[in-house]
Amino acid sequence: MIDRRLIENVDWSLIILLGLNSLLGVVMIYSASHHLAGNYHWRQLIFLGASLIVLFVVLLVDYQVLTTFSFYLYGAVVSVLVLMLVFSRFISKGSWIKFGLFQAQPSELAKIAIILVLAHLFAEYKRSHVSMTAAATSSGLVALPFMLVALQPDLGTAISLLPLLFGSLLLAGLRKKAVIGLLLMAILAGVAGWSFYLKDYQKQRLATVVFPSRDPQGAGYHILQSKIAIGSGGFLGKGFARGSQSQLKFLPARHTDFVFSVIGEEFGFIGVVGAFFLYGLFLWRLFSAAGRSRDRAGVYITFMVSLMFAFQFLVNVAMVVGIFPIVGIPLPLISYGGSSLLANYLGVGLVLNVKMRRFANI
């Protein structure tokens, strides 16, 4: 079933970069939460091991098989999301679903399902520009889970589905007019969302990006504390597990959404550049995998996975330095969280899968 040549073609440097970034996450989670009950760093290590196993299992199945069956996965994920909305009182809490001791976020898996289903949709699409029907179909495929997730309400995860759609449409070929149209639509959607969908606290968060010090104890509190953490880290940082902002708990969500602030506070500008470098290498390796794809579906898969990581990284980091609203998007691989780690590893697994099967049909 799996050929020796396939194993030779596994991109081990990508796996190493993946592992290094994940381990950086574990270290920062330790620093941010070692004084809390819960042993988050050990749990994250266990999630890491489990995700790694899942990643290798995914390598066994040809991605073409996976795309062929992608509609089943997509249907299953959407059904779960619908069930969660309908029975939200009994089985779930917001974006979380409970399995006994475990909690999982099915919305994270929605990303993988969408990547596969869009890749399948555009696999045979050879025109230089995208047609209206294709654009409408793909938009509909993303809009359904987007709405279901946004209604949970988990705006952050919902928003991180959008670059998948945008990325696939870009590859399929968007005319300039369409790009402008999409941007206009995004603005309209933003206005409509502001008026009808956003909760007051979310509006405040958006407002405080512009004026963080206007209301330091309210919505601006998190942004301000995060900026203080990063800024006070200075050039060299305060040292591992010695950041006063994070150790004394001024920093919100230190081991999840704001883990990058801990890096900034404890390792300073040097640490930030280092983390950017490590992550940048990882992203570069992902993006460049597109050129090593055997077919169109492979390019779509690697590109969308790369874009998923890039988008979440950029938004999260922009968020913690206060130039983007706090929308609850975690830092992929580094923030604490089993479901998102699993989804991210599945994504990297797909890229590895595409890359190792770049020669002929074996």
Place this chain on the structure above:
Amino acid sequence: MERNRIYEDLSLILHRTRVVSAVVGAALLLLILFFWKIQVLDYKKYWALSEANRTRESVIGAPRGLITDRNEVILAENSAAFKASIIRENCRDYERTLAEVSRLLEIAPEDLRSRVAKFESLPLFWPITVKDNLDLKDVSHIESRRLELPELIVEIDPRRYYPFGNLAAHVIGYMQELSPQELKSDAYPDRNLGDMVGRTGVERQYESVLVGVDGRRLEIVDSQGRSRGETSREEPAPGKDIKLTLDFDLQQKATQLLEGREGAIIVLDPRTGEVLTLASFPTYDPNKFITRFSPQEWMELINREDHPLENRAIRGLYSPGSLFKLTMAVGGLDAGLISEQTSFFCGGSANFYGRSFNCWQRGGHGALTLTDAIRFSCNVYFYNVGRRMGIDRISEYAKLLGIGQWTGIDLPGEKEGLVPSPEWSRASRKSDWYPGETISVSIGQGPLVVTPLEIAAHTALIANRGRGIVPHLLETALSRPGPSSGAEGGRRAEAKIKESAFETVIRGMWKSVNEEGTGRGAKVNEFDVCGKTGSTQLIGREQAERLGKSIRTHSWFTGFAPRDNPQVVVTVLVEFGGMGGATAAPLAKELFALFKEKYD
């Protein structure tokens, strides 16, 4: 290229992926620039903010100086108490905080709101005390809500404690919170809003001595406001202890004697002016309202008819009654208007200026000389002395002898009595002085009023044969602020009045106590007590008979012992106590006896 020939041509979409990845790379570089700005360019600003975040300056209250009696029995000390404070800085939702705290500590919401509003001007990190004297139940309630209510904290508060409760409460005084208005005045330069200050008594008089210098503590705190250790500490300097001249046993005895009555007792040392006892009754327990708030007890005390908060010994104004006969006698002798042998006839009443004036002894005393007139407190005798002296001379001698003059005791709020004169009458009453009034003043009635402490100082002056003293409470040598007209008056008397006049009056006082006079109730064997009783009528006896009312009189006794080299002066006033000889003199006897037992 080779690959693309075998498989489909993907160059177009690969180009597009490269464009997007370049955009991502550019975005990453742009973000790095932001980090450069806040971590390198704005580093100082954020560093200062993070320091402000994690350190909290708080005040360590300095313990107040102890107050002890002359034998170092502690009358006022400090005990640890808990108080609950709100730090507004830590409030997430001010309205919710108020609601929660009000429910948790059982404070009415409007009281809590006005309490916090009072401290609006303070910086946000400053704790505002909302409840003090917490019991352990309150403390555990607050501690268990730490995470939900980081703005509500418990602090340890050195609290004033008076181990003997109401004993000498009027001398020691009590404490209350400094008001924002007082803080603005210059009287309390180095104090903070929320500090407790002495309101009355020694606590107020010696505030600047008793109060210490608060220390400061810089603590590292987390976002819940919990302390994670200190960075620096400035120890508080405790206030200085104060040793009073009070004698615990005598003070306690006096308080017991006054129990159930309204009145005042003063015991002092005529040699030095040291006040051994200064008791006023009814009294109160100052422990009950050393609080920042106005509890029920406090309001009740303020509104009570018998004014327990008033220190009657220095603030009560009473007619001296027959005690004034001592002044009359000294004045008459010194002026040469009478001598020890001068005799008048008492037939129970006498006519002056067309009006009849009674003696308290309706049958009359018959003919008597000066010392017997003092011994039996004959009114008619002193009516005659008064007529000879006239109001101007009476007024002059009264002032020389310390009547109606500030004594200058080191207690705040001392009142001054009044010695009437024709000038006073014209100035204050807008009417002329009537000669008949001089006759009333001769036996201590009329507009003449004194405080019990003035009487005690006056008695000391007589005991010292003219040397006046300034009553004082502080034993340790410290400068005593306040008026000292009493001392000057005393010195003037010594210079101007013949010593023989005092000797004659003292002989009469001795007879009053030891030879079955009106003061016989104060007799102590082998202690040579000299004294004088007084009964002041609130309404004239004639008027009372006309109205068919019973006469209610204030009962006085003042005296000293022993006759030669006097060691102690005792002055007793019992409001509505009846005749001085019946009520006040026996109380004075108890104190003379205890003094003799203890010091003689």
